[in-house]
Amino acid sequence: MRRPEASDLKPYRKTLWRIIEGQARSSTLRLVDTFDEHDTLEALLEAAKPPVPDECAHLDYQFWSPFRYGRYPTSSRFRRAGKTPGVWYGSEEPLTAIAETIWGNLHFYANSPGTPFPRKPVDYTGVQADITTPFALDLTAPPWSDDLAWTDPDDYEPCLKLAEEARTAGAEIIRYVSVRHPDQAANAAVLTCAAFQQPALIAAQTWTILYAERIIRATCETTRQRYMLVKDEAKLAFWASD
Numbered sequence: 001m002r003r004p005e006a007s008d009l010k011p012y013r014k015t016l017w018r019i020i021e022g023q024a025r026s027s028t029l030r031l032v033d034t035f036d037e038h039d040t041l042e043a044l045l046e047a048a049k050p051p052v053p054d055e056c057a058h059l060d061y062q063f064w065s066p067f068r069y070g071r072y073p074t075s076s077r078f079r080r081a082g083k084t085p086g087v088w089y090g091s092e093e094p095l096t097a098i099a100e101t102i103w104g105n106l107h108f109y110a111n112s113p114g115t116p117f118p119r120k121p122v123d124y125t126g127v128q129a130d131i132t133t134p135f136a137l138d139l140t141a142p143p144w145s146d147d148l149a150w151t152d153p154d155d156y157e158p159c160l161k162l163a164e165e166a167r168t169a170g171a172e173i174i175r176y177v178s179v180r181h182p183d184q185a186a187n188a189a190v191l192t193c194a195a196f197q198q199p200a201l202i203a204a205q206t207w208t209i210l211y212a213e214r215i216i217r218a219t220c221e222t223t224r225q226r227y228m229l230v231k232d233e234a235k236l237a238f239w240a241s242d
Contacts, residue, residue, distance in 0.1 A: 001147065001158065004137050004169045012136030012173050015202065016090025016188055019101040019124050020062060056193035060200045062127050063088060067193055077156050078163040078174055078189040085167065088190040094126050094205055095227065096178050096185040098218050102209060102229060103180040109211070117211040121219075126205035130197040131190060136173035137166050140186060153179045167191060 028045070032038045049068065056064035067086030072079055079087040091097035101124065109115055139150045139162075149158035159176075166174055172195045177184040190196070205222040216229045 001149070001162075002143070004162065004166045004171065006135075006169050009135040009137055009169065009171055011134045012138070012175065012188075013132045013197075014092055014188065016092060016129050016131050016190070017094045017097040017126050017205075018062075018088070018090045018129070019094075019097045019126050019207065021124065053193070058199050059193055059196055062201060063129060063196055063199075064193060075156055075160060077159045077176075078191075080160050080164075085191065087163075088129075090129060090131070090188050090190060091178065092186045092188070094128075094220070096181045096187065097126060098124075098207060098209070098227070099180045099229065100178060100187070102211075102216055102218070105211065106216075106231065117213075121208040121210045121217075124207040124209060126207055126220075126222075127201040128203040128205075129190075130202050131173065131188065131195050132197040133172040133195040135170050136175055136188075137169075137171045139174065139176040150176055151179050151184075163189070163191070 028041055029038050032041055050070065052064050052068050056067045066088045069086070071083050072081050075081045076087065076089070078089075079085070089100070091100060109117060137144070139145065139147075144150070147158075149155075150162070152158070163174060172190070172192045174189040174191065176187055176189070178187045205220055208219050208221065210217045214231055216231065218227045218229060219225070
């Protein structure tokens with residue numbers, strides 16, 4: 001398995017989508033009686049959290065959040081568990097981001113059999129970022145695309161090692177295929193806040209997802225599109241149709 005070098009890094013400019021918890025209302029608002037109390041509570045919670053890295057401070061919180069917390073609970077595809085550098089994961093298409101989100105949540109429920117699916121649809125917000133860098137490693141292009149290790153649905157170790165080597169080579173982005181989307185659409189792991197071209201999101205979408213054992217229904221309120229995603233028991237992959 002070859003080690004990435006600076007000569008492997010190419011320019012990249014795309015808009016990426018990330019799905020986060022619904023942002024229509026503050027989750028702490030119901031805990032207080034007035035807006036002043038709410039602002040005080042939010043300030044106390046903010047003061048108890050780690051500081052935002054200086055290189056990320058100019059960005060919207062929806063972008064710097066993954067870089068704020070230096071200790072990661074469990075490994076993801078390009079970030080090891082423990083005290084490791086942050087990664088902001090995004091998808092080049094919103095439906096790909098939805099498939100990734102649904103897979104992650106179904107994985108949580110599968111590992112917590114005592115936790116039932118939500119009885120009502122869950123609200124999410126899709127946020128779009130403008131990403132630009134001259135230093136991107138594209139695993140969807142040869143010679144990297146010839147190595148299937150990057151697409152293993154469960155074993156992240158090759159990707160984790162690659163991410164460490166890519167950072168050493170100066171990479172700011174790793175572009176890769178989504179193993180959760182049936183068409184293997186592209187995702188990108190943003191390794192540094194310097195790759196955000198705009199400090200604030202450039203678009204947003206409102207999504208609702210109704211979870212179930214077999215068929216998951218996703219609706220985009222913004223674009224008036226509806227999707228049914230069917231769970232594959234072996235790989236937790238998804239097929240979508242509008």
